[in-house]
Amino acid sequence: MTISRFIPPQRTLMGPGPSDVSPRVLQALAQPTIGHLDPLFVGMMDEVKALLQYAFQTENAFTIAVSAPGSAGMETCFVNLIEPGDTVIVCRNGVFGERMRENVERCGATAVMVDDEWGKPVDPAKVEAALKANPEASVVAFVHAETSTGALSDAKTLSALAREHDCLTIVDAVTSLGGVPLLVDEWQLDAVYSGSQKCLSCVPGLSPVTFSPRAVEKMQQRTGKVQSWFLDQSLVLGYWSGEGKRSYHHTAPVNSLYALHESLLMLKEEGLENAWQRHRDMHELLKAELEALGVNFLVEPDHRLPQLNAVAVPEGVDDAAVRAKLLNDYNLEIGAGLGALAGKAWRIGLMGYAAKRENVALCAKALKDVLG
Amino acid sequence: MTISRFIPPQRTLMGPGPSDVSPRVLQALAQPTIGHLDPLFVGMMDEVKALLQYAFQTENAFTIAVSAPGSAGMETCFVNLIEPGDTVIVCRNGVFGERMRENVERCGATAVMVDDEWGKPVDPAKVEAALKANPEASVVAFVHAETSTGALSDAKTLSALAREHDCLTIVDAVTSLGGVPLLVDEWQLDAVYSGSQKCLSCVPGLSPVTFSPRAVEKMQQRTGKVQSWFLDQSLVLGYWSGEGKRSYHHTAPVNSLYALHESLLMLKEEGLENAWQRHRDMHELLKAELEALGVNFLVEPDHRLPQLNAVAVPEGVDDAAVRAKLLNDYNLEIGAGLGALAGKAWRIGLMGYAAKRENVALCAKALKDVLG
Structure with a gap:
C-alpha cells in the first residue's frame, strides 16, 4: 500500500x-499545541467552561467538555450517576434511547423502557405511568432531540415529572445544544451531554457535559467507585476545577479544545x-x-x-x-x-x-x- | 468575563x-472536515491502520486508534480483556502501573501487584515469582516506558515469561511507540496501547491500540458484556473493519485522524x-x-x-x-x-x-x- x-x-x-465547520474554527484548531497544564491553557479552559454555561443556559459549576465523542459523554452521565441495582426509566423513541438502555445495563442497573414510535416524541403520560409503577426508580433518561428520527421531545415536562417522583434526569442534548432552546437551569435538568460536531459546528471528538448540584451530590454519595477510571468525574474535576492547583488526570485534547472555544465564542457573538x-x-x-x-x-x-x-x-x-x-x-x-x-x-x-x-x-x- | x-x-x-507538533501535522489537522462515513474518509482510516501496523511492527488486523486519549486506550485493553473474578499481575514502578491497578479493580478483578522502585525497570524475577505464586492469573500488565520516571522495562522478556505461564500481556507503550524499539509481533505482545501526543508528535486526543489474534480470541470468548459501551471493541470493530459496509458506532474525531495520518506518514518517511x-x-x-x-x-x-x-x-x-x-x-x-x-x-x-x-x-x- x-x-x-x-x-x-x-x-x-x-x-x-x-456539520460544516467554520474556517475560523479550523484556524483555531491548527494553532500551535501548548501543554495541557500550561497556565495559559488552563485559563482558556475556564473560558470554555463559561462559554458552555452560556450555551447550556446554566450556572452549574460542573460544566466541562469530556475528552471524547458524544457517546462517551452519554456514558459519563450513566457511569457516574448509576450504581448496580438502581432502576432507571429509559425513554426509547430512536437509536439513542436504545443506546441508553445498553449503558444502564452495563452499569448493572435495571432499565424500565418507555417506548414510543420512531419519529414521535416521548409521551409524558407513559413516563408518568412508568414512574408510578416503579417507585424505586432514581433516574429518568431521555433524548431531547433524537438524531436518528428528527423528533424533539418536551424536556421541560419530562423533567418536571421526574422531579415530582424524586428522580434525576439524564438528558441527551447531542443534537439540540445550540440548535433549539435548551434551558438547563430553568427546566431543572440534572445531567446533560452533547457533542461538539452538531449545532456547535466544531470538529468531532468532544462532548460538553453539565451536572446540576443535585447530580453532583448523587455522584458524591456513591457507595462504590465509578466503573470507568477515564470517565470518573470525581477525578476529572481535579483537572477542570478552578480551585487551586490543577491535578493531572489525562492529557486534554488541546487543539480540539481551541476549536471548541472558538465555536462557542461564535455562538456567543451571534447570541x-x-x-x-x-x-x-x-x-x-x-x-x-x-x-x-x-x-x-x-x-x-x-x-x-x-x-x-x-x-x-x-x-x-x-x-x-x-x-x-x-x-x-x-x-x-x-x-x-x-x-x-x-x-x-x-x-x-x-x-x-x-x-x-x-x-x-x-x-x-x-x-x-x-x-x- | x-x-x-x-x-x-x-x-x-x-x-x-x-510534544512539539510539526507544521505539517497542524496543517493536516485544519483541513476541511468530511463525514465519518464518507468513502474517502473510510479509505484514509485503512491507511491509518496500515501506518499504525508499521509503527507497532505488527500484522495484527486489530490495529486502530481509540477516539480518546491514552488513558482511554489503557481502559480499552482492560475492559475488553478482563472479566470479573480474573486475576491480573500488575507491575508497578511508577504512576501508570498504579493506574493499571485502578483499571483492574474497576473491572471487578484482582490485581496482584509486583512493585519496583520508581526509576527502576520492572524486575522479571519478581514477575516470574508472582506468576508461579498465582497460577490462576490470566494477564500480565506492565508499562514499557514509564512516563512518570523515564525508565524502560524489558518488554520482550516480560512477554516471554507471561507466555510461559499462559498469560496474555497488556502493555503500556504510550511513551515508547516511535521513540524506542517496540516490536509487537516479534515480542508477541497481546494488547498494546499508546498515545498520539508523545513520540508520534501528533495532537493529543487519540490512542493507538493493537490486539494480537490471541487477545481478540479472548475478547470473543467473554461470558459477559464489556462494561463500557463506548470502549467495547466488538462494536468498534464494526466501524474500523475493512470487511464490507462500515457500521456506525460513534462519530470518529475526523480532523484528529487527519493529523494522526500525517504524523504516521512522517514516521514512515523517516523510517x-x-x-x-x-x-x-x-x-x-x-x-x-x-x-x-x-x-x-x-x-x-x-x-x-x-x-x-x-x-x-x-x-x-x-x-x-x-x-x-x-x-x-x-x-x-x-x-x-x-x-x-x-x-x-x-x-x-x-x-x-x-x-x-x-x-x-x-x-x-x-x-x-x-x-x-
Whole structure:
C-alpha cells in the first residue's frame, strides 16, 4: 500500500453531523499545541467552561467538555450517576434511547423502557405511568432531540415529572445544544451531554457535559467507585476545577479544545436566541423546497427538529444511489436512515454553521437535479 | 468575563507530552472536515491502520486508534480483556502501573501487584515469582516506558515469561511507540496501547491500540458484556473493519485522524530505525549538556528512555520557579515530577518532532541561564 498525504475534498455537510465547520474554527484548531497544564491553557479552559454555561443556559459549576465523542459523554452521565441495582426509566423513541438502555445495563442497573414510535416524541403520560409503577426508580433518561428520527421531545415536562417522583434526569442534548432552546437551569435538568460536531459546528471528538448540584451530590454519595477510571468525574474535576492547583488526570485534547472555544465564542457573538431563530428560518426555507419536490417529512410539524430534517425516501427512489450522486457530483453529504429507518429515510442536517441560505439552495437544487 | 479569541504562544514542548507538533501535522489537522462515513474518509482510516501496523511492527488486523486519549486506550485493553473474578499481575514502578491497578479493580478483578522502585525497570524475577505464586492469573500488565520516571522495562522478556505461564500481556507503550524499539509481533505482545501526543508528535486526543489474534480470541470468548459501551471493541470493530459496509458506532474525531495520518506518514518517511536512532542521538547530546550543568539522571544508563529524561532537581533549586522562568522567558516547557517525584524531578522530553538539535541547544542554554 503506497500512502501519501491525505487531502480531503471540500464537502458541504448536511447530514446528522459532523456539520460544516467554520474556517475560523479550523484556524483555531491548527494553532500551535501548548501543554495541557500550561497556565495559559488552563485559563482558556475556564473560558470554555463559561462559554458552555452560556450555551447550556446554566450556572452549574460542573460544566466541562469530556475528552471524547458524544457517546462517551452519554456514558459519563450513566457511569457516574448509576450504581448496580438502581432502576432507571429509559425513554426509547430512536437509536439513542436504545443506546441508553445498553449503558444502564452495563452499569448493572435495571432499565424500565418507555417506548414510543420512531419519529414521535416521548409521551409524558407513559413516563408518568412508568414512574408510578416503579417507585424505586432514581433516574429518568431521555433524548431531547433524537438524531436518528428528527423528533424533539418536551424536556421541560419530562423533567418536571421526574422531579415530582424524586428522580434525576439524564438528558441527551447531542443534537439540540445550540440548535433549539435548551434551558438547563430553568427546566431543572440534572445531567446533560452533547457533542461538539452538531449545532456547535466544531470538529468531532468532544462532548460538553453539565451536572446540576443535585447530580453532583448523587455522584458524591456513591457507595462504590465509578466503573470507568477515564470517565470518573470525581477525578476529572481535579483537572477542570478552578480551585487551586490543577491535578493531572489525562492529557486534554488541546487543539480540539481551541476549536471548541472558538465555536462557542461564535455562538456567543451571534447570541443563542438568534442561532435558534436562524435554525428555524433555514428549516422553513428547506421545508418549502422539499415539499415542492414532493419529499415528505417523517415527523409531525410540532415535533420537528429544524436542524435535522428527517424525510421519507420517495417511492421508487434508490436511497444509496441518490446519496452517492449528491456526494460525488455535488460534494454534498446528506445522512442515511439509521436503525429501523435504514434505507427508508434521509436525514438532512441544518446544523450550526451549515444552517445557511446557500446550503439550503444547494441541497434543494442538487436534490431536484438528481431526483430528476 | 469578557472572552475573546484564544491565541496561544509558540512554545517549545519538552515535557512528558504533548510534544512539539510539526507544521505539517497542524496543517493536516485544519483541513476541511468530511463525514465519518464518507468513502474517502473510510479509505484514509485503512491507511491509518496500515501506518499504525508499521509503527507497532505488527500484522495484527486489530490495529486502530481509540477516539480518546491514552488513558482511554489503557481502559480499552482492560475492559475488553478482563472479566470479573480474573486475576491480573500488575507491575508497578511508577504512576501508570498504579493506574493499571485502578483499571483492574474497576473491572471487578484482582490485581496482584509486583512493585519496583520508581526509576527502576520492572524486575522479571519478581514477575516470574508472582506468576508461579498465582497460577490462576490470566494477564500480565506492565508499562514499557514509564512516563512518570523515564525508565524502560524489558518488554520482550516480560512477554516471554507471561507466555510461559499462559498469560496474555497488556502493555503500556504510550511513551515508547516511535521513540524506542517496540516490536509487537516479534515480542508477541497481546494488547498494546499508546498515545498520539508523545513520540508520534501528533495532537493529543487519540490512542493507538493493537490486539494480537490471541487477545481478540479472548475478547470473543467473554461470558459477559464489556462494561463500557463506548470502549467495547466488538462494536468498534464494526466501524474500523475493512470487511464490507462500515457500521456506525460513534462519530470518529475526523480532523484528529487527519493529523494522526500525517504524523504516521512522517514516521514512515523517516523510517522507524532512523527515528529510534535520532532519539538516542539527541538524548546523548542532552545528557552531555545536563551533566555539564551538574544535573543528574534518576535512572541508570541501561534503562534510560532517550525520549524522556528524568533528572533530579538540583539541591537548593526551586523546582516551580525554574519551570515558570523557562516557560515565561523562553517559551520552553519541561515537565514537573509526578506522584512520588513531585517537586523532586524534572522530566525533559525529546519526543518525536521535538527530538532535534535546536531543542537540545535551547534547553541546555536556557537551563544554564536560569540555574545561574
